[in-house]
Amino acid sequence: MYTASSLKAELNERGWRLTPQRETILQIFQNLPRGRHLSAEDLYNLLKEDGEPISLSTIYRNLKLMSRMGILRELELAEGHKHYEINQPSPYHHHHLICVRCNKTIEFKNDSILKMGAKTAQKEGYHLLDCQLTIHAVCPSCQRSLLPA
Amino acid sequence: MYTASSLKAELNERGWRLTPQRETILQIFQNLPRGRHLSAEDLYNLLKEDGEPISLSTIYRNLKLMSRMGILRELELAEGHKHYEINQPSPYHHHHLICVRCNKTIEFKNDSILKMGAKTAQKEGYHLLDCQLTIHAVCPSCQRSLLPA
DNA sequence: GAAATAAATGGGAAAGACTATCAATTCTGA
DNA sequence: TCAGAATTGATAGTCTTTCCCATTTATTTC
Ligand SMILES: [Zn+2]
Ligand SMILES: [Zn+2]
Ligand SMILES: [Zn+2]
Ligand SMILES: [Zn+2]
Numbered sequence: 050m051y052t053a054s055s056l057k058a059e060l061n062e063r064g065w066r067l068t069p070q071r072e073t074i075l076q077i078f079q080n081l082p083r084g085r086h087l088s089a090e091d092l093y094n095l096l097k098e099d100g101e102p103i104s105l106s107t108i109y110r111n112l113k114l115m116s117r118m119g120i121l122r123e124l125e126l127a128e129g130h131k132h133y134e135i136n137q138p139s140p141y142h143h144h145h146l147i148c149v150r151c152n153k154t155i156e157f158k159n160d161s162i163l164k165m166g167a168k169t170a171q172k173e174g175y176h177l178l179d180c181q182l183t184i185h186a187v188c189p190s191c192q193r194s195l196l197p198a
Numbered sequence: 199m200y201t202a203s204s205l206k207a208e209l210n211e212r213g214w215r216l217t218p219q220r221e222t223i224l225q226i227f228q229n230l231p232r233g234r235h236l237s238a239e240d241l242y243n244l245l246k247e248d249g250e251p252i253s254l255s256t257i258y259r260n261l262k263l264m265s266r267m268g269i270l271r272e273l274e275l276a277e278g279h280k281h282y283e284i285n286q287p288s289p290y291h292h293h294h295l296i297c298v299r300c301n302k303t304i305e306f307k308n309d310s311i312l313k314m315g316a317k318t319a320q321k322e323g324y325h326l327l328d329c330q331l332t333i334h335a336v337c338p339s340c341q342r343s344l345l346p347a
Numbered sequence: 348g349a350a351a352t353a354a355a356t357g358g359g360a361a362a363g364a365c366t367a368t369c370a371a372t373t374c375t376g377a
Numbered sequence: 378t379c380a381g382a383a384t385t386g387a388t389a390g391t392c393t394t395t396c397c398c399a400t401t402t403a404t405t406t407c
Binding site for chain 1: 374
Protein backbone atom coordinates (compact mmCIF):
# COMPACT_ATOMS: atom_id res chain seq x y z
CA MET A 50 0.00 0.00 0.00
CA TYR A 51 1.54 3.26 -1.14
CA THR A 52 1.33 6.46 0.85
CA ALA A 53 2.10 9.90 -0.52
CA SER A 54 5.51 9.79 1.11
CA SER A 55 6.46 6.30 -0.03
CA LEU A 56 5.47 7.33 -3.56
CA LYS A 57 7.61 10.44 -3.18
CA ALA A 58 10.55 8.37 -2.01
CA GLU A 59 10.28 6.02 -4.95
CA LEU A 60 9.97 8.89 -7.42
CA ASN A 61 12.89 10.83 -5.93
CA GLU A 62 15.05 7.73 -6.10
CA ARG A 63 14.84 8.03 -9.87
CA GLY A 64 15.24 11.81 -9.98
CA TRP A 65 11.53 12.42 -10.37
CA ARG A 66 9.08 14.44 -8.33
CA LEU A 67 5.89 13.99 -6.44
CA THR A 68 3.29 16.36 -7.85
CA PRO A 69 -0.27 17.00 -6.67
CA GLN A 70 -1.48 15.35 -9.88
CA ARG A 71 0.46 12.16 -9.20
CA GLU A 72 -0.74 12.02 -5.64
CA THR A 73 -4.34 12.50 -6.76
CA ILE A 74 -4.09 9.73 -9.33
CA LEU A 75 -2.63 7.34 -6.79
CA GLN A 76 -5.43 8.10 -4.35
CA ILE A 77 -8.13 7.57 -6.95
CA PHE A 78 -6.82 4.12 -7.75
CA GLN A 79 -6.29 3.16 -4.15
CA ASN A 80 -9.88 4.00 -3.28
CA LEU A 81 -11.39 2.35 -6.32
CA PRO A 82 -13.81 -0.45 -5.44
CA ARG A 83 -12.78 -4.02 -6.16
CA GLY A 84 -13.29 -4.95 -9.79
CA ARG A 85 -13.41 -1.38 -11.05
CA HIS A 86 -10.96 -0.47 -13.82
CA LEU A 87 -10.43 2.98 -15.30
CA SER A 88 -9.41 4.09 -18.76
CA ALA A 89 -7.48 7.33 -19.26
CA GLU A 90 -10.70 8.98 -20.36
CA ASP A 91 -12.63 7.56 -17.38
CA LEU A 92 -10.07 9.04 -15.02
CA TYR A 93 -10.10 12.35 -16.85
CA ASN A 94 -13.90 12.64 -16.58
CA LEU A 95 -13.97 11.47 -12.99
CA LEU A 96 -11.49 14.14 -11.94
CA LYS A 97 -13.27 16.82 -13.91
CA GLU A 98 -16.57 15.98 -12.20
CA ASP A 99 -14.86 16.09 -8.82
CA GLY A 100 -13.73 19.63 -9.53
CA GLU A 101 -10.01 18.86 -9.58
CA PRO A 102 -9.32 18.36 -13.27
CA ILE A 103 -6.02 17.06 -14.63
CA SER A 104 -5.16 17.44 -18.29
CA LEU A 105 -5.36 14.41 -20.54
CA SER A 106 -1.66 14.73 -21.37
CA THR A 107 -0.73 14.48 -17.75
CA ILE A 108 -3.05 11.58 -17.21
CA TYR A 109 -1.61 9.58 -20.09
CA ARG A 110 1.93 10.43 -19.03
CA ASN A 111 1.41 9.35 -15.45
CA LEU A 112 -0.61 6.23 -16.13
CA LYS A 113 2.30 5.06 -18.21
CA LEU A 114 4.88 6.15 -15.68
CA MET A 115 3.13 4.50 -12.77
CA SER A 116 2.67 1.31 -14.75
CA ARG A 117 6.36 1.25 -15.57
CA MET A 118 7.07 1.66 -11.88
CA GLY A 119 4.86 -1.31 -11.03
CA ILE A 120 2.36 0.81 -9.11
CA LEU A 121 -0.46 0.39 -11.61
CA ARG A 122 -1.38 -2.47 -13.90
CA GLU A 123 -2.15 -1.85 -17.57
CA LEU A 124 -4.98 -4.12 -18.69
CA GLU A 125 -6.46 -4.99 -22.08
CA LEU A 126 -10.05 -5.50 -21.06
CA ALA A 127 -11.61 -4.02 -24.16
CA GLU A 128 -10.54 -3.23 -27.66
CA GLY A 129 -9.29 0.20 -28.52
CA HIS A 130 -8.11 1.41 -25.16
CA LYS A 131 -6.38 0.30 -22.01
CA HIS A 132 -7.70 0.07 -18.49
CA TYR A 133 -5.78 0.56 -15.28
CA GLU A 134 -6.02 -0.61 -11.70
CA ILE A 135 -3.76 -0.58 -8.67
CA ASN A 136 -1.18 -3.36 -8.62
CA GLN A 137 -1.61 -5.25 -5.37
CA PRO A 138 0.48 -8.01 -3.83
CA SER A 139 -0.43 -11.57 -3.05
CA PRO A 140 -3.66 -11.79 -1.10
CA TYR A 141 -5.31 -9.16 -3.32
CA HIS A 142 -3.56 -10.00 -6.57
CA HIS A 143 -5.99 -11.28 -9.18
CA HIS A 144 -6.53 -12.12 -12.83
CA HIS A 145 -9.21 -11.56 -15.47
CA LEU A 146 -11.63 -13.69 -17.46
CA ILE A 147 -12.99 -11.59 -20.33
CA CYS A 148 -15.79 -12.12 -22.80
CA VAL A 149 -14.45 -11.08 -26.20
CA ARG A 150 -17.95 -10.23 -27.39
CA CYS A 151 -19.43 -8.08 -24.63
CA ASN A 152 -16.30 -7.42 -22.51
CA LYS A 153 -18.00 -8.75 -19.37
CA THR A 154 -15.08 -9.34 -17.03
CA ILE A 155 -14.75 -11.62 -14.04
CA GLU A 156 -11.86 -11.34 -11.63
CA PHE A 157 -10.41 -14.41 -10.00
CA LYS A 158 -7.57 -15.15 -7.64
CA ASN A 159 -4.83 -17.72 -7.87
CA ASP A 160 -1.71 -17.32 -5.81
CA SER A 161 0.26 -19.99 -7.60
CA ILE A 162 0.16 -18.04 -10.87
CA LEU A 163 1.86 -15.04 -9.33
CA LYS A 164 4.45 -17.36 -7.80
CA MET A 165 5.16 -18.99 -11.15
CA GLY A 166 5.42 -15.60 -12.82
CA ALA A 167 7.84 -14.31 -10.21
CA LYS A 168 9.91 -17.45 -10.51
CA THR A 169 10.07 -17.21 -14.30
CA ALA A 170 11.08 -13.55 -14.21
CA GLN A 171 13.76 -14.25 -11.63
CA LYS A 172 15.14 -17.18 -13.57
CA GLU A 173 15.68 -14.92 -16.58
CA GLY A 174 17.07 -12.07 -14.53
CA TYR A 175 14.10 -9.83 -15.26
CA HIS A 176 12.82 -7.38 -12.66
CA LEU A 177 9.12 -8.17 -12.23
CA LEU A 178 6.56 -5.41 -12.59
CA ASP A 179 3.28 -7.19 -13.19
CA CYS A 180 2.03 -10.66 -13.85
CA GLN A 181 -1.41 -11.16 -15.37
CA LEU A 182 -3.26 -14.19 -16.59
CA THR A 183 -5.78 -13.09 -19.19
CA ILE A 184 -8.43 -15.54 -20.31
CA HIS A 185 -10.26 -14.66 -23.51
CA ALA A 186 -13.56 -16.45 -23.79
CA VAL A 187 -17.26 -16.14 -24.65
CA CYS A 188 -19.64 -15.64 -21.75
CA PRO A 189 -22.80 -17.73 -21.29
CA SER A 190 -25.21 -15.08 -22.54
CA CYS A 191 -23.10 -14.33 -25.62
CA GLN A 192 -22.99 -18.05 -26.38
CA ARG A 193 -26.78 -18.11 -26.41
CA SER A 194 -27.11 -15.06 -28.62
CA LEU A 195 -27.11 -15.85 -32.32
CA LEU A 196 -25.45 -12.63 -33.34
CA PRO A 197 -22.55 -12.99 -35.77
CA ALA A 198 -18.87 -12.78 -34.82
CA MET B 199 -3.62 -28.20 -36.51
CA TYR B 200 -6.02 -26.66 -39.00
CA THR B 201 -6.26 -27.70 -42.63
CA ALA B 202 -8.01 -25.69 -45.32
CA SER B 203 -11.02 -27.98 -45.11
CA SER B 204 -11.30 -27.98 -41.32
CA LEU B 205 -11.12 -24.18 -41.43
CA LYS B 206 -13.85 -24.19 -44.09
CA ALA B 207 -16.02 -26.46 -41.98
CA GLU B 208 -15.68 -24.22 -38.96
CA LEU B 209 -16.41 -21.09 -40.98
CA ASN B 210 -19.43 -22.60 -42.74
CA GLU B 211 -20.84 -23.70 -39.41
CA ARG B 212 -21.28 -20.01 -38.62
CA GLY B 213 -22.53 -19.01 -42.06
CA TRP B 214 -19.15 -17.71 -43.15
CA ARG B 215 -16.92 -18.64 -46.07
CA LEU B 216 -13.47 -19.85 -46.76
CA THR B 217 -11.69 -17.41 -49.04
CA PRO B 218 -8.23 -17.62 -50.58
CA GLN B 219 -7.20 -14.76 -48.31
CA ARG B 220 -8.24 -16.59 -45.17
CA GLU B 221 -6.49 -19.74 -46.29
CA THR B 222 -3.31 -17.79 -47.03
CA ILE B 223 -3.34 -16.10 -43.64
CA LEU B 224 -3.81 -19.40 -41.84
CA GLN B 225 -0.90 -20.94 -43.75
CA ILE B 226 1.40 -18.05 -42.97
CA PHE B 227 0.79 -18.41 -39.25
CA GLN B 228 1.06 -22.17 -39.28
CA ASN B 229 4.47 -22.01 -40.94
CA LEU B 230 5.80 -19.22 -38.75
CA PRO B 231 8.90 -20.21 -36.78
CA ARG B 232 8.60 -20.61 -33.03
CA GLY B 233 8.74 -17.30 -31.22
CA ARG B 234 7.85 -15.21 -34.24
CA HIS B 235 4.87 -12.89 -33.89
CA LEU B 236 3.34 -10.78 -36.65
CA SER B 237 1.55 -7.45 -36.53
CA ALA B 238 -1.10 -6.60 -39.11
CA GLU B 239 1.44 -4.45 -40.91
CA ASP B 240 4.09 -7.20 -40.77
CA LEU B 241 1.67 -9.62 -42.38
CA TYR B 242 0.67 -7.07 -45.00
CA ASN B 243 4.27 -6.44 -46.01
CA LEU B 244 5.20 -10.10 -45.93
CA LEU B 245 2.39 -10.97 -48.33
CA LYS B 246 3.17 -8.06 -50.60
CA GLU B 247 6.80 -9.17 -50.88
CA ASP B 248 5.67 -12.71 -51.62
CA GLY B 249 3.68 -11.41 -54.56
CA GLU B 250 0.26 -12.33 -53.19
CA PRO B 251 -0.89 -9.12 -51.55
CA ILE B 252 -3.96 -8.86 -49.37
CA SER B 253 -5.49 -5.50 -48.53
CA LEU B 254 -4.96 -4.09 -45.07
CA SER B 255 -8.72 -3.99 -44.47
CA THR B 256 -8.99 -7.69 -45.14
CA ILE B 257 -6.02 -8.44 -42.96
CA TYR B 258 -7.40 -6.53 -40.00
CA ARG B 259 -10.84 -8.07 -40.50
CA ASN B 260 -9.51 -11.61 -40.57
CA LEU B 261 -6.98 -11.31 -37.78
CA LYS B 262 -9.84 -10.25 -35.59
CA LEU B 263 -12.16 -12.94 -36.90
CA MET B 264 -9.64 -15.72 -36.47
CA SER B 265 -8.81 -14.53 -32.97
CA ARG B 266 -12.48 -14.56 -32.05
CA MET B 267 -12.66 -18.11 -33.37
CA GLY B 268 -9.73 -19.17 -31.20
CA ILE B 269 -7.47 -19.93 -34.17
CA LEU B 270 -5.09 -17.05 -33.53
CA ARG B 271 -3.92 -15.37 -30.34
CA GLU B 272 -3.92 -11.61 -30.02
CA LEU B 273 -0.87 -10.48 -28.05
CA GLU B 274 0.18 -7.17 -26.53
CA LEU B 275 3.92 -7.48 -26.92
CA ALA B 276 4.60 -3.84 -27.69
CA GLU B 277 2.80 -0.58 -27.27
CA GLY B 278 0.75 0.80 -30.09
CA HIS B 279 -0.09 -2.34 -31.99
CA LYS B 280 -1.03 -5.97 -31.54
CA HIS B 281 0.85 -9.08 -32.52
CA TYR B 282 -0.60 -12.39 -33.56
CA GLU B 283 0.47 -16.01 -33.51
CA ILE B 284 -1.23 -19.36 -34.01
CA ASN B 285 -3.07 -20.65 -30.97
CA GLN B 286 -1.70 -24.07 -30.19
CA PRO B 287 -2.83 -26.66 -27.66
CA SER B 288 -1.03 -28.06 -24.68
CA PRO B 289 2.45 -29.23 -25.54
CA TYR B 290 3.08 -26.14 -27.69
CA HIS B 291 1.05 -23.68 -25.69
CA HIS B 292 3.22 -20.97 -24.14
CA HIS B 293 3.35 -17.62 -22.42
CA HIS B 294 5.36 -14.40 -22.62
CA LEU B 295 7.83 -12.52 -20.46
CA ILE B 296 8.19 -8.99 -21.85
CA CYS B 297 10.59 -6.15 -21.10
CA VAL B 298 8.50 -3.00 -20.88
CA ARG B 299 11.48 -0.90 -21.91
CA CYS B 300 12.90 -2.64 -25.00
CA ASN B 301 10.12 -5.18 -25.70
CA LYS B 302 12.54 -8.10 -25.62
CA THR B 303 10.26 -11.09 -25.25
CA ILE B 304 10.93 -14.56 -23.88
CA GLU B 305 8.50 -17.39 -24.38
CA PHE B 306 8.05 -20.01 -21.70
CA LYS B 307 5.86 -23.02 -21.21
CA ASN B 308 3.75 -24.04 -18.25
CA ASP B 309 1.01 -26.57 -18.69
CA SER B 310 -0.57 -25.98 -15.32
CA ILE B 311 -1.45 -22.41 -16.23
CA LEU B 312 -3.51 -23.48 -19.23
CA LYS B 313 -5.21 -26.07 -17.04
CA MET B 314 -6.09 -23.46 -14.44
CA GLY B 315 -7.37 -21.10 -17.12
CA ALA B 316 -9.55 -23.79 -18.66
CA LYS B 317 -10.90 -24.74 -15.26
CA THR B 318 -11.73 -21.14 -14.39
CA ALA B 319 -13.51 -20.55 -17.70
CA GLN B 320 -15.49 -23.74 -17.33
CA LYS B 321 -16.48 -22.93 -13.77
CA GLU B 322 -18.02 -19.65 -14.95
CA GLY B 323 -19.64 -21.21 -18.00
CA TYR B 324 -17.41 -19.29 -20.41
CA HIS B 325 -16.28 -20.87 -23.67
CA LEU B 326 -12.47 -20.66 -23.66
CA LEU B 327 -10.69 -19.09 -26.61
CA ASP B 328 -7.23 -18.24 -25.31
CA CYS B 329 -5.36 -18.20 -22.04
CA GLN B 330 -2.21 -16.13 -21.73
CA LEU B 331 0.05 -15.30 -18.84
CA THR B 332 1.78 -12.02 -19.55
CA ILE B 333 4.68 -10.97 -17.37
CA HIS B 334 5.70 -7.33 -17.58
CA ALA B 335 9.23 -6.79 -16.36
CA VAL B 336 12.57 -5.07 -17.00
CA CYS B 337 15.23 -7.16 -18.70
CA PRO B 338 18.81 -7.40 -17.38
CA SER B 339 20.33 -5.03 -19.92
CA CYS B 340 17.63 -2.42 -19.41
CA GLN B 341 18.19 -2.66 -15.66
CA ARG B 342 21.85 -1.79 -16.21
CA SER B 343 21.12 1.14 -18.49
CA LEU B 344 20.63 4.39 -16.65
CA LEU B 345 18.15 5.83 -19.10
CA PRO B 346 15.06 7.38 -17.55
CA ALA B 347 11.65 5.67 -17.40
C1' DG C 348 -24.42 -25.13 -64.94
C1' DA C 349 -26.75 -20.36 -64.82
C1' DA C 350 -29.03 -17.08 -61.94
C1' DA C 351 -30.07 -15.29 -57.41
C1' DT C 352 -28.54 -14.35 -52.77
C1' DA C 353 -25.37 -13.32 -49.38
C1' DA C 354 -20.73 -12.62 -47.79
C1' DA C 355 -16.08 -10.87 -48.49
C1' DT C 356 -12.69 -7.93 -50.56
C1' DG C 357 -10.18 -3.60 -51.58
C1' DG C 358 -9.46 1.20 -51.42
C1' DG C 359 -9.91 5.28 -49.29
C1' DA C 360 -11.87 8.09 -45.78
C1' DA C 361 -12.61 8.48 -40.92
C1' DA C 362 -12.32 7.63 -36.12
C1' DG C 363 -10.05 7.48 -31.95
C1' DA C 364 -6.29 6.52 -28.69
C1' DC C 365 -2.17 8.02 -27.67
C1' DT C 366 2.29 10.89 -28.25
C1' DA C 367 5.19 14.94 -29.29
C1' DT C 368 6.06 19.67 -28.77
C1' DC C 369 6.82 23.65 -26.23
C1' DA C 370 5.86 27.67 -23.48
C1' DA C 371 4.48 28.41 -18.79
C1' DT C 372 4.60 26.64 -14.16
C1' DT C 373 6.28 24.27 -10.17
C1' DC C 374 9.49 21.85 -7.44
C1' DT C 375 14.28 21.28 -5.45
C1' DG C 376 18.59 22.34 -3.71
C1' DA C 377 22.38 25.52 -3.36
C1' DT D 378 16.21 33.88 -3.12
C1' DC D 379 17.78 32.23 -7.36
C1' DA D 380 19.18 28.94 -10.91
C1' DG D 381 18.37 24.51 -12.89
C1' DA D 382 15.45 20.74 -13.86
C1' DA D 383 11.23 18.40 -14.05
C1' DT D 384 6.24 18.69 -14.88
C1' DT D 385 2.09 20.42 -16.56
C1' DG D 386 -1.43 21.78 -19.97
C1' DA D 387 -2.91 22.90 -24.60
C1' DT D 388 -2.77 21.63 -29.08
C1' DA D 389 -1.13 19.59 -33.11
C1' DG D 390 0.28 15.41 -34.96
C1' DT D 391 0.88 10.33 -35.48
C1' DC D 392 -0.59 5.92 -36.23
C1' DT D 393 -3.37 1.85 -35.68
C1' DT D 394 -7.66 0.25 -36.52
C1' DT D 395 -12.43 0.66 -38.18
C1' DC D 396 -16.02 2.22 -41.35
C1' DC D 397 -18.13 2.65 -45.79
C1' DC D 398 -19.43 1.15 -50.18
C1' DA D 399 -18.90 -0.34 -54.86
C1' DT D 400 -17.09 -4.51 -56.87
C1' DT D 401 -16.02 -9.26 -56.65
C1' DT D 402 -16.57 -13.93 -55.08
C1' DA D 403 -18.62 -17.89 -52.76
C1' DT D 404 -22.78 -20.55 -51.97
C1' DT D 405 -27.56 -21.97 -52.87
C1' DT D 406 -31.36 -22.73 -55.81
C1' DC D 407 -33.40 -23.95 -59.85
ZN1 LIG E 1 -8.89 -6.22 -11.98
ZN1 LIG F 1 -20.36 -11.80 -23.44
ZN1 LIG G 1 4.46 -16.47 -28.62
ZN1 LIG H 1 14.85 -4.46 -21.95
